Amino acid sequence: MYEMLSQDHAKQAQILRKVCEDAVSFLEQRPSRTVAPFYQEQTLRHLPQQGMGAEAARKLFSEDYLPWIPASSGGRYFGYVIGGVTPAALAGDWYTSLYDQNAFGHPGTVDRQIEAETLQLIRDLLDLPKDFFGVFVSGATTSAMTAMVCARQWAAGQTGHSASEEGLYGLERPDVASGLTHGANYKALSMAGIGRKVHALPLLPGREAVDPAALEAYLADRDPKKPLIYIANMGTASSGDHDDLNAIAELKKKYNFWLHVDGAFGGMMACSPKYAGLFKGLAEADSITMDTHKWLNVPYDGAVILCRHPDLQYQSFTNALSASGAVPNQASHYHMTPEGSRRLRALPVWFTLLAYGKEGYADLCERNVALCEYYGQKVEASPYFRLLNQVRGNVVCFTLNLPEDRIAQSDIQEILDKLQAEGVTYSNMGSFYGKPALRVCLTNWMTEPADVDAAFASMENCSKAVFDRIRP
Numbered sequence: 001m002y003e004m005l006s007q008d009h010a011k012q013a014q015i016l017r018k019v020c021e022d023a024v025s026f027l028e029q030r031p032s033r034t035v036a037p038f039y040q041e042q043t044l045r046h047l048p049q050q051g052m053g054a055e056a057a058r059k060l061f062s063e064d065y066l067p068w069i070p071a072s073s074g075g076r077y078f079g080y081v082i083g084g085v086t087p088a089a090l091a092g093d094w095y096t097s098l099y100d101q102n103a104f105g106h107p108g109t110v111d112r113q114i115e116a117e118t119l120q121l122i123r124d125l126l127d128l129p130k131d132f133f134g135v136f137v138s139g140a141t142t143s144a145m146t147a148m149v150c151a152r153q154w155a156a157g158q159t160g161h162s163a164s165e166e167g168l169y170g171l172e173r174p175d176v177a178s179g180l181t182h183g184a185n186y187k188a189l190s191m192a193g194i195g196r197k198v199h200a201l202p203l204l205p206g207r208e209a210v211d212p213a214a215l216e217a218y219l220a221d222r223d224p225k226k227p228l229i230y231i232a233n234m235g236t237a238s239s240g241d242h243d244d245l246n247a248i249a250e251l252k253k254k255y256n257f258w259l260h261v262d263g264a265f266g267g268m269m270a271c272s273p274k275y276a277g278l279f280k281g282l283a284e285a286d287s288i289t290m291d292t293h294k295w296l297n298v299p300y301d302g303a304v305i306l307c308r309h310p311d312l313q314y315q316s317f318t319n320a321l322s323a324s325g326a327v328p329n330q331a332s333h334y335h336m337t338p339e340g341s342r343r344l345r346a347l348p349v350w351f352t353l354l355a356y357g358k359e360g361y362a363d364l365c366e367r368n369v370a371l372c373e374y375y376g377q378k379v380e381a382s383p384y385f386r387l388l389n390q391v392r393g394n395v396v397c398f399t400l401n402l403p404e405d406r407i408a409q410s411d412i413q414e415i416l417d418k419l420q421a422e423g424v425t426y427s428n429m430g431s432f433y434g435k436p437a438l439r440v441c442l443t444n445w446m447t448e449p450a451d452v453d454a455a456f457a458s459m460e461n462c463s464k465a466v467f468d469r470i471r472p
Protein backbone atom coordinates (compact mmCIF):
# COMPACT_ATOMS: atom_id res chain seq x y z
CA MET A 1 0.00 0.00 0.00
CA TYR A 2 1.21 3.54 -0.72
CA GLU A 3 3.01 4.75 2.42
CA MET A 4 0.95 7.90 3.00
CA LEU A 5 -2.31 6.02 2.51
CA SER A 6 -1.16 3.35 4.92
CA GLN A 7 -0.29 6.01 7.53
CA ASP A 8 -3.70 7.67 7.11
CA HIS A 9 -5.36 4.29 7.45
CA ALA A 10 -3.66 3.86 10.81
CA LYS A 11 -4.76 7.38 11.84
CA GLN A 12 -8.35 7.12 10.57
CA ALA A 13 -9.94 7.69 13.99
CA GLN A 14 -7.73 10.72 14.65
CA ILE A 15 -8.60 12.20 11.24
CA LEU A 16 -12.32 11.81 11.89
CA ARG A 17 -12.06 13.31 15.38
CA LYS A 18 -10.40 16.36 13.87
CA VAL A 19 -13.18 16.64 11.28
CA CYS A 20 -15.68 16.54 14.10
CA GLU A 21 -13.86 19.28 16.04
CA ASP A 22 -13.72 21.43 12.91
CA ALA A 23 -17.43 20.86 12.30
CA VAL A 24 -18.37 22.00 15.77
CA SER A 25 -16.21 25.11 15.59
CA PHE A 26 -17.57 26.00 12.10
CA LEU A 27 -21.15 25.67 13.32
CA GLU A 28 -20.45 27.69 16.47
CA GLN A 29 -18.70 30.47 14.58
CA ARG A 30 -21.10 30.57 11.64
CA PRO A 31 -23.33 33.36 13.04
CA SER A 32 -20.37 35.76 13.17
CA ARG A 33 -18.91 34.69 9.82
CA THR A 34 -19.01 36.99 6.80
CA VAL A 35 -22.10 35.86 4.98
CA ALA A 36 -20.67 35.92 1.45
CA PRO A 37 -17.02 37.04 1.17
CA PHE A 38 -15.66 37.93 -2.28
CA TYR A 39 -13.09 35.38 -3.37
CA GLN A 40 -10.18 36.44 -5.55
CA GLU A 41 -9.34 33.54 -7.83
CA GLN A 42 -5.84 32.11 -7.39
CA THR A 43 -3.50 30.18 -9.64
CA LEU A 44 -4.50 26.52 -9.79
CA ARG A 45 -2.20 24.14 -7.97
CA HIS A 46 -0.83 21.04 -9.68
CA LEU A 47 -0.97 17.44 -8.53
CA PRO A 48 1.98 16.70 -6.21
CA GLN A 49 4.19 13.80 -7.17
CA GLN A 50 4.15 12.61 -3.59
CA GLY A 51 0.97 12.78 -1.58
CA MET A 52 0.93 14.94 1.55
CA GLY A 53 -1.54 12.89 3.62
CA ALA A 54 -4.94 13.84 4.98
CA GLU A 55 -3.72 16.08 7.81
CA ALA A 56 -1.55 18.25 5.55
CA ALA A 57 -4.40 18.48 3.00
CA ARG A 58 -6.75 19.55 5.79
CA LYS A 59 -4.30 22.23 6.94
CA LEU A 60 -3.89 23.56 3.43
CA PHE A 61 -7.64 23.70 2.96
CA SER A 62 -8.22 25.49 6.24
CA GLU A 63 -5.60 28.12 5.38
CA ASP A 64 -6.33 28.63 1.68
CA TYR A 65 -10.07 28.11 1.33
CA LEU A 66 -11.95 27.87 4.60
CA PRO A 67 -11.82 31.64 5.35
CA TRP A 68 -13.73 32.24 2.10
CA ILE A 69 -16.44 29.65 2.61
CA PRO A 70 -19.66 31.72 2.77
CA ALA A 71 -22.02 31.28 5.68
CA SER A 72 -24.68 30.41 3.12
CA SER A 73 -26.06 27.69 5.38
CA GLY A 74 -26.61 30.23 8.16
CA GLY A 75 -29.63 32.29 9.12
CA ARG A 76 -28.81 35.53 7.27
CA TYR A 77 -28.10 34.28 3.75
CA PHE A 78 -31.13 35.41 1.74
CA GLY A 79 -29.82 35.02 -1.82
CA TYR A 80 -31.13 32.67 -4.53
CA VAL A 81 -32.96 29.79 -2.83
CA ILE A 82 -30.33 28.36 -0.53
CA GLY A 83 -31.53 25.95 2.12
CA GLY A 84 -29.80 25.39 5.43
CA VAL A 85 -28.97 22.07 7.01
CA THR A 86 -30.83 20.69 10.00
CA PRO A 87 -28.76 18.84 12.61
CA ALA A 88 -30.42 15.53 11.70
CA ALA A 89 -29.90 16.07 7.97
CA LEU A 90 -26.21 16.76 8.55
CA ALA A 91 -25.89 13.58 10.57
CA GLY A 92 -27.69 11.61 7.87
CA ASP A 93 -25.42 13.09 5.23
CA TRP A 94 -22.29 12.11 7.12
CA TYR A 95 -23.61 8.58 7.43
CA THR A 96 -24.30 8.56 3.70
CA SER A 97 -20.59 9.09 3.06
CA LEU A 98 -19.58 6.77 5.84
CA TYR A 99 -21.57 3.81 4.51
CA ASP A 100 -20.88 4.79 0.89
CA GLN A 101 -23.68 2.81 -0.70
CA ASN A 102 -24.38 2.84 -4.39
CA ALA A 103 -28.12 3.44 -4.43
CA PHE A 104 -28.94 1.12 -7.32
CA GLY A 105 -32.11 0.12 -5.53
CA HIS A 106 -31.80 -3.58 -6.27
CA PRO A 107 -34.48 -5.72 -4.65
CA GLY A 108 -33.24 -7.25 -1.42
CA THR A 109 -31.04 -4.26 -0.51
CA VAL A 110 -31.38 -1.85 2.37
CA ASP A 111 -30.77 1.18 0.14
CA ARG A 112 -33.92 0.29 -1.83
CA GLN A 113 -35.93 0.16 1.39
CA ILE A 114 -34.51 3.49 2.67
CA GLU A 115 -35.19 5.30 -0.61
CA ALA A 116 -38.72 3.88 -0.90
CA GLU A 117 -39.48 4.69 2.73
CA THR A 118 -38.14 8.23 2.38
CA LEU A 119 -40.38 8.75 -0.63
CA GLN A 120 -43.28 7.60 1.52
CA LEU A 121 -42.28 10.24 4.11
CA ILE A 122 -42.28 12.87 1.35
CA ARG A 123 -45.71 11.77 0.09
CA ASP A 124 -46.94 12.07 3.68
CA LEU A 125 -45.32 15.49 4.04
CA LEU A 126 -47.07 16.80 0.93
CA ASP A 127 -50.22 14.76 1.39
CA LEU A 128 -49.84 12.97 -1.92
CA PRO A 129 -51.44 9.67 -2.88
CA LYS A 130 -49.42 6.49 -3.02
CA ASP A 131 -49.57 6.23 -6.80
CA PHE A 132 -46.85 8.88 -7.08
CA PHE A 133 -43.71 6.90 -7.74
CA GLY A 134 -40.60 8.78 -6.65
CA VAL A 135 -36.85 8.62 -6.83
CA PHE A 136 -34.00 10.89 -5.83
CA VAL A 137 -31.97 12.86 -8.35
CA SER A 138 -29.32 15.55 -8.00
CA GLY A 139 -31.48 18.69 -8.17
CA ALA A 140 -34.61 20.33 -9.50
CA THR A 141 -33.11 20.76 -12.96
CA THR A 142 -32.51 17.02 -13.31
CA SER A 143 -35.89 16.31 -11.76
CA ALA A 144 -37.58 18.57 -14.32
CA MET A 145 -35.62 16.93 -17.11
CA THR A 146 -36.79 13.52 -15.90
CA ALA A 147 -40.37 14.81 -15.87
CA MET A 148 -40.06 16.25 -19.38
CA VAL A 149 -38.65 12.96 -20.70
CA CYS A 150 -41.65 11.13 -19.19
CA ALA A 151 -43.98 13.77 -20.66
CA ARG A 152 -42.48 13.36 -24.13
CA GLN A 153 -43.01 9.59 -23.83
CA TRP A 154 -46.63 10.29 -22.94
CA ALA A 155 -46.97 12.76 -25.82
CA ALA A 156 -45.55 10.25 -28.32
CA GLY A 157 -47.89 7.60 -26.93
CA GLN A 158 -50.91 9.75 -27.86
CA THR A 159 -50.23 8.84 -31.49
CA GLY A 160 -49.09 5.29 -30.85
CA HIS A 161 -45.37 6.05 -30.82
CA SER A 162 -42.60 5.60 -28.30
CA ALA A 163 -40.01 8.38 -28.04
CA SER A 164 -37.66 6.12 -26.13
CA GLU A 165 -37.71 3.41 -28.84
CA GLU A 166 -37.90 5.58 -31.94
CA GLY A 167 -36.28 8.85 -30.94
CA LEU A 168 -37.99 12.16 -31.58
CA TYR A 169 -37.11 12.92 -35.15
CA GLY A 170 -40.28 11.76 -36.86
CA LEU A 171 -42.62 12.95 -34.14
CA GLU A 172 -44.69 16.10 -33.89
CA ARG A 173 -43.55 18.35 -31.06
CA PRO A 174 -46.01 18.63 -28.15
CA ASP A 175 -47.06 22.13 -27.13
CA VAL A 176 -45.58 23.45 -23.90
CA ALA A 177 -47.23 26.26 -21.95
CA SER A 178 -46.71 27.97 -18.62
CA GLY A 179 -47.50 31.18 -16.81
CA LEU A 180 -43.88 31.89 -15.98
CA THR A 181 -41.12 29.36 -16.35
CA HIS A 182 -37.93 29.08 -14.31
CA GLY A 183 -34.84 28.79 -16.50
CA ALA A 184 -34.28 25.27 -15.20
CA ASN A 185 -37.34 24.17 -17.15
CA TYR A 186 -35.98 25.57 -20.44
CA LYS A 187 -32.86 23.59 -19.78
CA ALA A 188 -34.92 20.50 -18.94
CA LEU A 189 -36.95 20.88 -22.14
CA SER A 190 -33.78 21.24 -24.15
CA MET A 191 -32.20 18.16 -22.56
CA ALA A 192 -35.40 16.20 -23.16
CA GLY A 193 -35.18 17.02 -26.87
CA ILE A 194 -38.47 18.90 -26.80
CA GLY A 195 -36.86 22.28 -27.25
CA ARG A 196 -37.11 25.42 -25.20
CA LYS A 197 -40.15 27.07 -26.75
CA VAL A 198 -42.78 27.68 -24.05
CA HIS A 199 -46.05 29.45 -24.78
CA ALA A 200 -46.30 32.14 -22.07
CA LEU A 201 -49.86 32.53 -20.80
CA PRO A 202 -51.17 35.76 -19.26
CA LEU A 203 -50.51 36.28 -15.57
CA LEU A 204 -52.88 37.63 -12.95
CA PRO A 205 -52.37 41.41 -12.59
CA GLY A 206 -49.27 42.27 -10.57
CA ARG A 207 -48.54 38.62 -9.89
CA GLU A 208 -46.39 35.80 -11.22
CA ALA A 209 -49.28 33.32 -11.21
CA VAL A 210 -51.08 32.24 -14.35
CA ASP A 211 -54.53 33.67 -14.98
CA PRO A 212 -56.70 30.51 -14.74
CA ALA A 213 -59.33 32.03 -17.06
CA ALA A 214 -56.65 32.65 -19.70
CA LEU A 215 -55.41 29.09 -19.26
CA GLU A 216 -58.92 27.76 -19.74
CA ALA A 217 -59.42 29.93 -22.84
CA TYR A 218 -56.14 28.60 -24.24
CA LEU A 219 -57.13 25.00 -23.53
CA ALA A 220 -60.59 25.44 -25.06
CA ASP A 221 -59.18 27.03 -28.19
CA ARG A 222 -56.51 24.54 -29.17
CA ASP A 223 -56.59 21.27 -31.09
CA PRO A 224 -57.22 18.76 -28.27
CA LYS A 225 -55.46 16.02 -30.26
CA LYS A 226 -52.15 17.84 -30.00
CA PRO A 227 -50.42 16.84 -26.75
CA LEU A 228 -49.76 19.65 -24.29
CA ILE A 229 -47.40 19.91 -21.35
CA TYR A 230 -48.37 22.59 -18.84
CA ILE A 231 -45.65 23.63 -16.37
CA ALA A 232 -47.23 25.05 -13.23
CA ASN A 233 -45.41 27.07 -10.60
CA MET A 234 -45.43 26.38 -6.93
CA GLY A 235 -43.00 29.09 -5.86
CA THR A 236 -41.59 31.46 -8.45
CA ALA A 237 -37.99 32.45 -7.87
CA SER A 238 -38.54 36.23 -8.05
CA SER A 239 -41.61 36.58 -5.88
CA GLY A 240 -42.52 33.17 -4.41
CA ASP A 241 -45.88 33.22 -6.16
CA HIS A 242 -47.79 30.12 -7.14
CA ASP A 243 -50.36 29.11 -9.71
CA ASP A 244 -53.84 28.23 -8.52
CA LEU A 245 -53.25 24.49 -8.53
CA ASN A 246 -56.80 23.78 -7.40
CA ALA A 247 -58.22 25.58 -10.44
CA ILE A 248 -55.70 23.85 -12.72
CA ALA A 249 -56.65 20.46 -11.26
CA GLU A 250 -60.29 21.22 -12.14
CA LEU A 251 -59.24 22.07 -15.71
CA LYS A 252 -57.45 18.75 -15.90
CA LYS A 253 -60.81 17.01 -15.50
CA LYS A 254 -62.03 18.74 -18.66
CA TYR A 255 -58.91 18.87 -20.83
CA ASN A 256 -56.20 16.39 -21.60
CA PHE A 257 -52.75 17.71 -20.74
CA TRP A 258 -49.65 16.68 -18.81
CA LEU A 259 -49.40 18.72 -15.63
CA HIS A 260 -45.91 19.22 -14.30
CA VAL A 261 -45.55 21.20 -11.08
CA ASP A 262 -42.27 23.00 -10.44
CA GLY A 263 -42.25 22.96 -6.66
CA ALA A 264 -38.46 23.18 -6.42
CA PHE A 265 -38.79 25.11 -3.19
CA GLY A 266 -42.44 26.17 -2.93
CA GLY A 267 -43.53 22.53 -2.82
CA MET A 268 -42.77 22.73 0.88
CA MET A 269 -45.80 24.94 1.48
CA ALA A 270 -48.07 21.92 1.03
CA CYS A 271 -46.76 20.56 4.34
CA SER A 272 -48.30 23.36 6.38
CA PRO A 273 -51.94 23.00 7.48
CA LYS A 274 -52.11 26.80 7.14
CA TYR A 275 -51.40 26.68 3.39
CA ALA A 276 -52.22 23.10 2.35
CA GLY A 277 -55.73 24.05 1.19
CA LEU A 278 -54.22 26.21 -1.55
CA PHE A 279 -52.37 23.24 -2.98
CA LYS A 280 -54.84 20.34 -2.93
CA GLY A 281 -54.59 20.22 -6.72
CA LEU A 282 -50.96 19.14 -6.42
CA ALA A 283 -52.28 15.61 -5.98
CA GLU A 284 -53.64 15.74 -9.56
CA ALA A 285 -50.26 16.48 -11.16
CA ASP A 286 -48.59 14.02 -13.51
CA SER A 287 -45.16 14.94 -12.24
CA ILE A 288 -43.74 17.09 -9.45
CA THR A 289 -40.28 18.49 -8.88
CA MET A 290 -39.07 19.27 -5.40
CA ASP A 291 -35.55 19.92 -4.19
CA THR A 292 -34.42 18.56 -0.88
CA HIS A 293 -31.45 20.94 -0.77
CA LYS A 294 -33.70 24.00 -0.68
CA TRP A 295 -36.53 24.42 1.82
CA LEU A 296 -36.23 20.92 3.22
CA ASN A 297 -32.84 22.01 4.65
CA VAL A 298 -30.87 18.96 3.58
CA PRO A 299 -27.24 19.33 2.36
CA TYR A 300 -26.43 19.54 -1.34
CA ASP A 301 -27.29 17.85 -3.48
CA GLY A 302 -30.70 16.30 -3.75
CA ALA A 303 -34.18 16.51 -5.21
CA VAL A 304 -37.05 14.20 -5.93
CA ILE A 305 -39.00 13.51 -9.05
CA LEU A 306 -42.50 12.35 -8.19
CA CYS A 307 -44.29 10.88 -11.17
CA ARG A 308 -47.53 8.99 -11.32
CA HIS A 309 -46.60 7.26 -14.58
CA PRO A 310 -43.93 4.75 -13.54
CA ASP A 311 -44.39 2.80 -16.79
CA LEU A 312 -43.40 5.87 -18.83
CA GLN A 313 -40.54 6.55 -16.46
CA TYR A 314 -39.31 3.00 -16.81
CA GLN A 315 -39.63 3.11 -20.61
CA SER A 316 -37.61 6.31 -20.65
CA PHE A 317 -34.84 5.41 -18.23
CA THR A 318 -34.37 1.68 -18.18
CA ASN A 319 -31.05 0.18 -19.12
CA ALA A 320 -32.86 -2.62 -20.93
CA LEU A 321 -32.53 -3.06 -24.68
CA SER A 322 -36.25 -2.83 -25.25
CA ALA A 323 -38.14 -0.25 -23.32
CA SER A 324 -41.80 -0.90 -24.03
CA GLY A 325 -44.54 -2.02 -21.71
CA ALA A 326 -45.11 -1.82 -18.01
CA VAL A 327 -42.48 -1.38 -15.35
CA PRO A 328 -41.60 -4.87 -14.13
CA ASN A 329 -42.41 -5.62 -10.57
CA GLN A 330 -39.31 -4.99 -8.42
CA ALA A 331 -37.46 -2.92 -11.05
CA SER A 332 -34.25 -1.55 -9.56
CA HIS A 333 -34.24 2.20 -8.94
CA TYR A 334 -31.53 2.84 -11.50
CA HIS A 335 -34.08 1.86 -14.19
CA MET A 336 -36.10 4.91 -13.12
CA THR A 337 -33.57 7.76 -13.12
CA PRO A 338 -31.20 9.40 -15.60
CA GLU A 339 -28.30 8.25 -13.43
CA GLY A 340 -26.75 4.84 -12.98
CA SER A 341 -24.54 4.73 -9.91
CA ARG A 342 -25.58 7.31 -7.37
CA ARG A 343 -25.25 8.45 -3.79
CA LEU A 344 -27.90 7.37 -1.28
CA ARG A 345 -29.39 10.88 -1.26
CA ALA A 346 -32.45 9.62 0.55
CA LEU A 347 -30.63 9.02 3.84
CA PRO A 348 -30.24 12.64 5.09
CA VAL A 349 -33.85 13.26 4.11
CA TRP A 350 -34.94 10.17 6.01
CA PHE A 351 -33.08 11.42 9.07
CA THR A 352 -34.51 14.93 9.04
CA LEU A 353 -38.10 13.98 8.23
CA LEU A 354 -38.18 11.42 11.02
CA ALA A 355 -36.40 13.78 13.40
CA TYR A 356 -38.80 16.71 13.00
CA GLY A 357 -41.92 15.19 11.46
CA LYS A 358 -44.78 16.99 9.80
CA GLU A 359 -45.15 19.45 12.65
CA GLY A 360 -41.50 20.43 12.65
CA TYR A 361 -41.53 21.08 8.92
CA ALA A 362 -44.84 22.97 9.02
CA ASP A 363 -43.30 25.15 11.72
CA LEU A 364 -40.15 25.77 9.65
CA CYS A 365 -42.23 26.75 6.62
CA GLU A 366 -44.65 28.97 8.53
CA ARG A 367 -41.85 30.73 10.43
CA ASN A 368 -39.99 31.52 7.21
CA VAL A 369 -43.16 32.88 5.60
CA ALA A 370 -44.01 34.95 8.69
CA LEU A 371 -40.49 36.40 8.71
CA CYS A 372 -40.83 37.24 5.03
CA GLU A 373 -44.05 39.07 5.79
CA TYR A 374 -42.18 40.90 8.54
CA TYR A 375 -39.41 41.86 6.07
CA GLY A 376 -42.12 42.98 3.65
CA GLN A 377 -43.64 45.24 6.34
CA LYS A 378 -40.25 46.81 6.91
CA VAL A 379 -39.91 47.43 3.17
CA GLU A 380 -43.31 49.11 3.09
CA ALA A 381 -42.48 51.30 6.08
CA SER A 382 -39.14 52.43 4.63
CA PRO A 383 -38.86 55.70 2.68
CA TYR A 384 -36.21 54.08 0.45
CA PHE A 385 -38.10 51.07 -0.86
CA ARG A 386 -41.25 50.04 -2.69
CA LEU A 387 -42.65 46.52 -2.28
CA LEU A 388 -43.30 44.81 -5.60
CA ASN A 389 -45.01 41.60 -4.55
CA GLN A 390 -47.62 40.70 -2.02
CA VAL A 391 -45.71 38.24 0.14
CA ARG A 392 -47.39 34.87 -0.43
CA GLY A 393 -44.49 32.62 0.38
CA ASN A 394 -40.85 32.92 1.35
CA VAL A 395 -39.75 35.65 -1.08
CA VAL A 396 -39.89 39.44 -0.79
CA CYS A 397 -39.36 41.39 -4.00
CA PHE A 398 -38.83 45.15 -3.87
CA THR A 399 -37.09 48.08 -5.45
CA LEU A 400 -36.04 51.65 -4.72
CA ASN A 401 -38.93 53.97 -3.99
CA LEU A 402 -38.27 56.01 -7.12
CA PRO A 403 -39.83 56.27 -10.58
CA GLU A 404 -39.21 53.00 -12.42
CA ASP A 405 -37.39 54.61 -15.34
CA ARG A 406 -34.72 56.05 -13.03
CA ILE A 407 -33.66 52.68 -11.62
CA ALA A 408 -31.04 50.90 -13.69
CA GLN A 409 -29.81 47.35 -13.24
CA SER A 410 -26.41 48.79 -12.28
CA ASP A 411 -28.02 50.69 -9.37
CA ILE A 412 -29.52 47.49 -7.99
CA GLN A 413 -26.19 45.73 -8.48
CA GLU A 414 -24.37 48.53 -6.66
CA ILE A 415 -26.63 48.06 -3.65
CA LEU A 416 -26.09 44.31 -3.73
CA ASP A 417 -22.31 44.71 -3.96
CA LYS A 418 -22.30 47.06 -0.95
CA LEU A 419 -24.49 44.61 0.92
CA GLN A 420 -22.11 41.77 0.19
CA ALA A 421 -19.13 43.87 1.30
CA GLU A 422 -20.88 44.78 4.57
CA GLY A 423 -21.13 41.05 5.22
CA VAL A 424 -24.23 40.96 7.42
CA THR A 425 -26.50 39.38 4.83
CA TYR A 426 -26.58 38.41 1.19
CA SER A 427 -29.27 38.97 -1.44
CA ASN A 428 -29.26 38.66 -5.20
CA MET A 429 -30.94 40.44 -8.06
CA GLY A 430 -34.46 39.44 -9.03
CA SER A 431 -36.49 40.39 -12.03
CA PHE A 432 -40.09 41.40 -11.62
CA TYR A 433 -42.07 41.98 -14.81
CA GLY A 434 -38.75 42.38 -16.60
CA LYS A 435 -37.42 45.05 -14.23
CA PRO A 436 -34.37 44.47 -12.02
CA ALA A 437 -35.35 44.14 -8.37
CA LEU A 438 -34.00 43.40 -4.93
CA ARG A 439 -35.17 40.13 -3.52
CA VAL A 440 -34.74 38.15 -0.35
CA CYS A 441 -35.63 34.51 0.04
CA LEU A 442 -35.85 32.81 3.44
CA THR A 443 -35.34 29.07 3.40
CA ASN A 444 -33.33 28.44 6.52
CA TRP A 445 -34.56 26.84 9.75
CA MET A 446 -32.21 29.07 11.78
CA THR A 447 -33.50 32.48 10.70
CA GLU A 448 -34.93 34.50 13.60
CA PRO A 449 -36.53 37.98 13.77
CA ALA A 450 -33.16 39.43 14.90
CA ASP A 451 -31.58 38.14 11.65
CA VAL A 452 -34.27 39.89 9.63
CA ASP A 453 -33.75 43.10 11.63
CA ALA A 454 -29.99 43.00 11.04
CA ALA A 455 -30.35 42.06 7.35
CA PHE A 456 -32.91 44.76 6.66
CA ALA A 457 -30.86 47.43 8.47
CA SER A 458 -27.88 46.53 6.30
CA MET A 459 -30.01 46.57 3.14
CA GLU A 460 -31.36 50.02 4.01
CA ASN A 461 -27.90 51.28 4.89
CA CYS A 462 -26.46 50.10 1.58
CA SER A 463 -29.32 51.61 -0.41
CA LYS A 464 -29.37 55.16 0.97
CA ALA A 465 -26.48 56.56 -1.06
CA VAL A 466 -27.75 55.02 -4.30
CA PHE A 467 -31.24 56.34 -3.54
CA ASP A 468 -29.97 59.86 -2.86
CA ARG A 469 -27.82 59.86 -5.97
CA ILE A 470 -30.54 58.93 -8.42
CA ARG A 471 -33.63 60.53 -6.94
CA PRO A 472 -35.04 63.42 -9.02
Ligand SMILES: Cc1ncc(COP(=O)(O)O)c(C=O)c1O
Pocket: 080, 081, 138, 139, 140, 141, 142, 182, 184, 185, 235, 236, 237, 262, 263, 264, 265, 291, 303
Ligand atom coordinates in the same frame (compact mmCIF):
# COMPACT_ATOMS: atom_id res chain seq x y z
C1 LIG B 1 -38.56 27.47 -9.13
C2 LIG B 1 -37.24 26.79 -9.37
N1 LIG B 1 -37.17 25.74 -10.21
C3 LIG B 1 -36.02 25.12 -10.47
C4 LIG B 1 -34.83 25.51 -9.88
C5 LIG B 1 -33.54 24.79 -10.18
O1 LIG B 1 -33.09 24.12 -9.05
P1 LIG B 1 -31.70 23.33 -8.96
O2 LIG B 1 -30.65 24.40 -8.94
O3 LIG B 1 -31.80 22.55 -7.72
O4 LIG B 1 -31.57 22.47 -10.17
C6 LIG B 1 -34.85 26.61 -9.01
C7 LIG B 1 -33.61 27.10 -8.36
O5 LIG B 1 -33.59 28.04 -7.62
C8 LIG B 1 -36.08 27.26 -8.73
O6 LIG B 1 -36.15 28.31 -7.89
